[in-house]
Amino acid sequence: MQQPIQSLDQLVEHVIASGIKKRIAVAYAQDPNTIGAIAKAVENGFAEAIMIGDEAAIKLRSTEVGVNPEIFTIIHEPNDQKAVNTAVKMVKTDEADVLMKGLVGTDKFLRAVLNKEHGLMKPKAVMSYVCALQLPKYHKLLFITDTAVLPFPDLREKTAMLNYALDMAHAFGIGKPKVALIGASEKVSTNFPNSVDYAMMSKMAQRGQIKDCIVDGPLDVFLACDKESVAIKGVDTPVGGDADILLFPTLEACNSFYKGLMLFGGGELAGLIQGTEKPVVVMSRSESEASKYYCIALSCLLA
């Protein structure tokens, strides 16, 4: 495969250079916060946008942000629930490759994705979230999970999270990602139930029950991402301060970690819902235009 993708700009370059072109169905698309990023993806040739929502509002808001609405395919549907249903159905029936949330509430949107009969979840799949986090002071991307969905994952859910993160890292050309299972220290103890799961997951990877990766944990963030800390502490770990993937014990831990680094560490990120048949994009209003654009490129890579 190609050289590993090591930054979010390389991700975009790779998607453009590969000639990828994916159809994105945007549910309730009259969203001034995302139209700019979608238009940029269309203009750069890796996306076609099917905008489902109020046609007049889509046209107005596009014009307001300097986008020519004629670059979009618009399907008029003024009701938000119906717009979501139409978008989900188009992805389910292969009329679109990616589902994206527009100006509709996240709860309403995810309920449609999770719907057992008409939704987009793979059978028995765990819904989770993986992000590619870019940090000026780290030498490559860090894939982190779960930033947004699973509050207190159990062993089965952690294993699902790990496999999702591996799928994404593999798609970035990282053949054998190094996975650090994050705790407050490297000590295994029943006082830290997560460390019990981590010991099992490390052994599962060694036994080939989880494939194409190196897994070790518990490790703290220093031992996961800093070779000097590994040397100073003298901890024997195959991750060795060079992690590609950080799996966190709780949503609160992962969420605080990445938000701290977005604010104070110059972080940028792109993430996707996991467990779905096709990529599903949910972005928050507070994300930067750049993050939104990276996120769309990511969804097209994985579609």
Place this chain on the structure above:
Amino acid sequence: MQQPIQSLDQLVEHVIASGIKKRIAVAYAQDPNTIGAIAKAVENGFAEAIMIGDEAAIKLRSTEVGVNPEIFTIIHEPNDQKAVNTAVKMVKTDEADVLMKGLVGTDKFLRAVLNKEHGLMKPKAVMSYVCALQLPKYHKLLFITDTAVLPFPDLREKTAMLNYALDMAHAFGIGKPKVALIGASEKVSTNFPNSVDYAMMSKMAQRGQIKDCIVDGPLDVFLACDKESVAIKGVDTPVGGDADILLFPTLEACNSFYKGLMLFGGGELAGLIQGTEKPVVVMSRSESEASKYYCIALSCLLA
């Protein structure tokens, strides 16, 4: 009181300018990792160091790092357990103001601090840990807890943590610190047991059961520390993106947060064990010389 101390260098300047001079009892002091920082504190006039340990080793290691051992008071005690006991006893009997760990294991050291008869804990106190974290991209210090001790604090422990962090912030001249109780979002829900504790703590502060502070939670890191995020999301919070104190729901969350920012956000920090009669300093080998020096200055401020 003085202007609030807003950086770790200001902390050192304040300690020096105040004419503070404290006696630090170092348990098993022949520690090449801390001698340099202790010597700097002695040379700058805010500390006297009582080095308890193997006299020859203390002298040798001091010389090795370019420190004249004559600036220290040395008490010869070649056994590590006895050295710890002597140091704890000196602090307990007011022959010293601060206890500091040298080349002895943290477990052995803390067992002596926790000893019911001879130790240093206040009656019925919760042991916890508070750090002052300095970030180049934040406009003041962030006091964070618990980075190191309490894995899964309950309401009583969280309240103790909060009061410790308040004591430290008040000592830095912050009259009414803004406290953000950190979650993954601002939503209160029984699905997030920590948010239940946070709702109670917010109300306790409003009722005056916790004094001289503004408390709000749950808040995510964006809403705690970024005014723009508060404006975009339109969340009504008296912390308003200007937090002085972040209280985290678990050790794993706080630990990952600060270690990420030490590695990737240019962070520096100084922290102390909480719940003790006098300041207790435990530093890890991997901390920078600067962090160790700040930590000693902090202990002298609070002694």
